[in-house]
Amino acid sequence: MEYRDRSPCGHLTLSDTGKEVTLAGWVDALRDHGGVLFIHLRDRSGIVQVVFTPESTPQTVCDRAGLLKSEFCIRLAGRVAKRVEGAENPGIATGEIEVVAKDLAILSRADTLPFQISDKSMVAGVAVKREEAVAEDLRLQYRYLDLRRPKMQDHLIKRHRIVKAVRDYLDEQGFIEIETPMLTKSTPEGARDYLVPSRHYPRSFYALPQSPQLFKQLLMVGGMERYSQIVRCFRDEDLRPNRQPEFTQLDLEASFIDEGFIYALLEELTARIFQVGEIELPRPYPRMTWTDAMNSTGSDKPDLRFDMTFKDATDIFAETNYSIFRHILSRGGCIKGINVKGQSEKLSKNVLQNEYAKEIVPGFGAKGMTWMKVTDGGLESNIVQFFSDHERNEILKRFGATNGDVILMIADPSWSLVCSALGQLRLHVAQRLDLIPADVFYPLWVTDFPLFEATDNGVTSSHHPFTMPDRADFDPENRDELLSLRSRAYDLVVNGEELGGGSIRINDRDIQNRIFKALGLSENEIEAKFGFFLKALEYGAPPHGGIALGIDRVVAMILGTSSIREVIAFPKNRSAFCPLTEAPSPVAMEQLAELGLLELGGSPSLPGSKKQQTLIDSLSWVSRIRMDAEERPGIAAAIDDAKAYADLINSRCVDDEPMFSVVTAANRTRQGTESRVSPFAEKGEILKNAPSTKGGFFKVASILE
Amino acid sequence: MVSEIYTHKNTSPKPCANNGLLAGRRVVIQPNMSACGWLSDAGSPALEGFVALEDATVVARMRDAGAELVGSSRMSELGFGLAGDTANRILSGGEADIALVTDTMGEARVAAAGSAVFGFKPSFGMVSRSGLVGLVPSMECYGILGKKMEDIIDTLSVIAGKDKDDPSMPDETFPDFAAARKPLKMPCTAGVLKECVDLLQDRERKAFRTGLARLEEAGLTIREVNFSEFDLFRVVHHIVASVEASSSAGKYDGVRYGHRSSSGKNWNEMYLNSRGESFGSGIKTFLFQGAYFQFESYPAFENACRNRRRLVRTSADLLGSVDLLVFPTRRLEHDAWRAATINHIYDAFLLTLPANVTGQPSLHVPSLALHAGTDIGVQLVGLRLDDPRLLSIGMKLSSTAQGGASHEV
16 A cells, blocks of 8 residues: 555546555544444545445454544545445445455554534434534634535535635736735734734834735835735724634735726636536626715615615605604704515514614614504505604605505714614614525725815815825815815625725825824824835825735635634634634743843832732632722732632641542433423523513623724 | 512412321421422522422422422522521511521521521432522522421431432432331430630620530430531531622523613623622622632632641541531621621521531430520531431430420520
8 A cells, every 4th residue: 555556535436347456544434334344434525434344344354444533633545335225325426336445555544533524424314413512612622623524525525626716817917926024014004913022122122014015015116016915914903703804805005006907807807717517606796985875875885786775765854844853954963775575564663663773773872763664555554643744755656665565764963873764773673584695705895985074173085195186286284175075996895795905005295294184193203103104105106006805704704604704714702812823821930031121111100009900900800890980999808818718728728638629529320311391491580580582582682892 | 479488488388298298287488499389599699580380300309299388488599698688586476387498508407596496407318409599509408497306307218219300310319208207226426626615705605505505305315526627617508608699690681581770771781780680698608608709719719628638537537436527507796697797697607517517417405405495506516418417316306305395495
């Protein structure tokens, strides 16, 4: 048996019948038929059945095969044979044949597995018995085992195909891949940086890149013309279920181009990579300005797989007698609504009033919601009596309403609140009523974003400060004018998810200066933060622009996985922790001292003052018990007592083994019993003692604000 | 149904069975012992409004044995100490014959001393704790208070024994309690710890010596013995109990039951606030101490457990040379019902907590050691699972004790 003769398990076919083959891989599953042993042998290419039978296999080999267990790594030799009629297994690609073993070597044994890896039944037509869903943290802790599962292998192989398709296409288009530094200077991307302390420059830090933004622009100044990179980026943002502290971007930048170039390039690029998942994207991708997106869907990443877009009803109620609307409109507000077509039966008055108006919509930040059911050409609602005939008719006309429709409206003095709340409501209703078609992909360019957003005392960049404005003749001191500027930025959105974004950049030092001035940065701040970059703009910077695409997100969408962690080999979990390596982890004091980090906190704290306070606060946090200011001194004294007890007991140390209980613990694994649902849970009695419930569940605060 | 001394008062205490061992006897329990349909809040906002869905094993066994469950007393927060506990008032008021009081550091025995009744903490592990809202799992057990020794023996016979619903019970053979009713075999030697007597004030020592004299009258021989590590019982109990309490109290999240804070925007805040509002200042302090040992000083917890093994061994060795150990039950100046801070609570239970550290059975015999009408108590401690012998000594002393009790009345 030589490895160079090895055949991939999954590639064997009927035409190989009679051939002597050498195989290597892992034992996926075993079935012992009293003397005849069948195994599923798995390698990256697939699974093939191997049979050890006393008739054809030497006795010593049969004996060795008797030692096999799941996930043993083995090598074997044998002859390919057609299976007997009726014994075929259509569940695997090699189901028509099997390999009759002649020799076997156990290369490496496997311990008891933390979870089942095999998901292919050895018997045709029988579903494999799977344990309950494996907890994700356990999968991540044993990721190397999780990766053996064909599904995970397929994800990573497809990811490779997608990235390769990207590289091939960009190469065709004249882009060259250039690496940019990982240890760099903090860039103004808005999120928190991951910092890396420098040993040679004590108290100074590198930042890991949030994106290679400035470097790729410098590459354009450097005359590279077309640059691309598959690059890892880092952002220390608040935890979100589908967010990773490090993520992969396709980053590209090109000179002497305009928006049209990017649109064409990215449409062809994305169309090609979606084909890896056998998805055809409809082209050309529609474009929508940010203002239209907000006005029609309340989102800067609209999901247009379904309609239910907003209609504005502000003008209908200009003269209304309905006091709530009148009040809102007198404060410059607006009224928008959606028509949930033909869903009147599914949205009862109770659901509309008690769930949506009272609970769900307030959760979106709006004070209330107005609902109307369309019946026999009229409107039915708890407030419709306050509307005039004219108003009712106009509503029907505006929303194109017919019998069985439900109209939902939100009114508020703030336009952005109306958009945001109605946008969330639109998605909520669509999901609840299952109005989003499956397997449909709707790509879209969103353009003409506001260049600035208002802050309490000025403006801030919506994108980043290097984005080119739609016009250059603005006054950096005029806040209203600044807020009316649009940027030459564009986002690529698919199915309501932002896959990437970019812009045409500023290549003019004067415009860049005025942008910084608008942002309220002083000359000194500008120099300290961006001096090196601004200097580069003074040496003939070409017009340029680019875009970055989130690869993890794109791959997850193409493969239809539940999270981006399914398409990353070694991701962090939802808490930005790696269960496999247990990173992040504490480091030795010596390491901190070497980096000069110990002295960073200022002077050492006085005994019992700040340090003590930190200890109490950390205990309060780890035990999740809030304390009042009045309780603090008592608790501080008790901690001092505890320290004294610790000193006392440590000074009286003995060699005995610790005794955690005076009785010997008994093994209470109840074998042969099946897990069952408690009758209290079944009948819902378990909810009787709960302080807050909702729809048969315990109700809790959301994990994130 | 809620009153000053009851958490739940049972309006129909008559049981279905009328011929059991406990038939006709009235029993009061504490509200940390689940009784189906009763408010079982363990005296704590952490279980605010919690109504038990089923009986604790012990409660079910007592009902089956014909006991009349008159209700549940008020109790200290999560059964730690006796502040606010009313079991002794219910007994003294003649409203019950028997009381069950959770004994984590001596609560049952000290409560018995306060109501001139017998108080017994059985060997650790013999009584199922399924349905008991616990705090310190390696130490706490049901304690029994009874006016007569028979009350205690009968109750123990009913509630002790294996229970598949309590996986923490050991695989041991429990003794047969019939022996408890038989006359005590003589001779019998009682050991008195020098280190314990040295702690006492003069007037306490005088009262204790009166009690020892009554034991001698009953035929026991008294011998002084040494236990040089006696001072470690308190600190070992404190460290271990606080760590276990911190761990046990982790389940109080205000989600499935108990108090939910009205403030808290997200999960963490809901948790922090609800738990912050769920624990009174005494218990909260204790939980912080437990968290300190768990998270900041774990070797101290391990060393406490090492010393626990040594204390258990020394105690068992001593009980190889004498038949039982005798302690006073309580101190004169440390009123357990007023002790609300952790240090005061430990002061009040200093003499009873060793039996919780060792898991040994301990019986408080009333009215033998009086100082100006206050019973400091005589507390007998025996080997683990040697409960019947301890109880038979109690039977023997019972006549003496009841004579004493009539003096007081």
